[in-house]
Amino acid sequence: MNAAERIFKCTFCCDTFKHKYDWSRHEKSLHLNMEEWICAPHGASVVLPLTGRVHCAYCSALDPTPEHLQQHNHLAHNVTDSTPRVFRRKDHLVQHLRLVHGLDTLPLIDDWKIESMPVVSRCGFCNMTLNSWDERKDHLAAHFREGKTMANWRGDHGFDPAVAARLTHAFPPYLLAHQATTLVPFSATDPASMDHTKQLLSQINSMTMAESTNQSEPNTDQGQENVISEAVPLATQHELDTFVLANVLTRHLSRFARQQMLAGIIPTDEMFQRESRRILYQNGDDEWNQTVADDPSWLQEFKEQTGFGGVSNS
Numbered sequence: 348m349n350a351a352e353r354i355f356k357c358t359f360c361c362d363t364f365k366h367k368y369d370w371s372r373h374e375k376s377l378h379l380n381m382e383e384w385i386c387a388p389h390g391a392s393v394v395l396p397l398t399g400r401v402h403c404a405y406c407s408a409l410d411p412t413p414e415h416l417q418q419h420n421h422l423a424h425n426v427t428d429s430t431p432r433v434f435r436r437k438d439h440l441v442q443h444l445r446l447v448h449g450l451d452t453l454p455l456i457d458d459w460k461i462e463s464m465p466v467v468s469r470c471g472f473c474n475m476t477l478n479s480w481d482e483r484k485d486h487l488a489a490h491f492r493e494g495k496t497m498a499n500w501r502g503d504h505g506f507d508p509a510v511a512a513r514l515t516h517a518f519p520p521y522l523l524a525h526q527a528t529t530l531v532p533f534s535a536t537d538p539a540s541m542d543h544t545k546q547l548l549s550q551i552n553s554m555t556m557a558e559s560t561n562q563s564e565p566n567t568d569q570g571q572e573n574v575i576s577e578a579v580p581l582a583t584q585h586e587l588d589t590f591v592l593a594n595v596l597t598r599h600l601s602r603f604a605r606q607q608m609l610a611g612i613i614p615t616d617e618m619f620q621r622e623s624r625r626i627l628y629q630n631g632d633d634e635w636n637q638t639v640a641d642d643p644s645w646l647q648e649f650k651e652q653t654g655f656g657g658v659s660n661s
């Protein structure tokens with residue numbers, strides 16, 4: 348298919364789409380699934396509108412007795428709080444119905460789904476606040492039809508922390524245009540790309556861990572706060588597991604900048620670029636190894652976000 352036709356761009360990975368529907372479904376199912384599935388949300392005995400009579404929620408039997416419901420292990424949820432009742436995915440609820448309630452034939456569970464919370468975000472093309480996922484979908488689609496690409500996107504998604512915590516396989520949106528030009532572009536639908544990214548992430552993480560451990564020798568300097576020696580991992584396990592690359596490099600570079608400034612050195616653009624090459628390619632000197640820090644607008648944004656602005660060799 349002609350790449351030019353694929354105008355709808357995933358804002359979390361490098362995948363592109365010809366149709367708005369496919370694009371929107373991809374973003375939602377692969378990157379930000381806000382659905383929740385609840386086991387028997389209306390109780391074990393439900394009145395079916397069709398018959399006006401009481402049925403068992405698990406097997407649709409008429410007028411279920413307490414003994415009948417107990418055959419489905421209905422009290423499992425009351426007995427112990429450790430039995431989860433809310434699931435992020437439909438297949439997890441189905442598995443629960445099989446294992447906990449012993450069902451072979453599944454009841455109708457289409458209305459056991461809830462959309463948990465409204466997703467507020469920002470548009471990276473015009474900075475407008477978008478108050479729901481539907482609004483976001485239509486708004487961004489209009490920009491894509493105007494010819495906008497991820498190269499025009501500025502800043503992050505602007506999700507609330509609770510929403511951001513549910514992101515999976517997400518690359519920072521302002522890095523995607525650059526990322527799409529790399530040898531192995533980040534794609535949530537390409538297993539090879541996922542492997543590559545996972546390796547890269549844990550590599551960066553262990554390098555940073557090793558370096559911050561080396562530096563945590565006892566600090567005899569009394570008054571000075573020893574800010575550089577905290578052995579905080581660069582990426583949390585959650586970020587590694589879900590490949591949320593958001594700001595892993597940013598965090599590394601801001602730590603690098605802090606170390607330099609404590610040593611009395613004001614880092615230049617070139618130093619940031621060298622350090623990015625070193626951490627991503629284990630070789631800071633080979634300028635063929637391009638990183639996002641070679642992109643002037645990325646570097647500018649980084650410096651603004653981290654407060655290392657005002658430092659420029661230009």
Ligand SMILES: [Zn+2]
Pocket residue numbers: 357358359360361362373374377378535
């Ligand atoms: Zn994607």
Ligand SMILES: [Zn+2]
Pocket residue numbers: 386387424432443447448
């Ligand atoms: Zn249940």
Ligand SMILES: [Zn+2]
Pocket residue numbers: 403404405406407408411415416419
């Ligand atoms: Zn039943």
Ligand SMILES: [Zn+2]
Pocket residue numbers: 470471472473474475486490
């Ligand atoms: Zn906009």
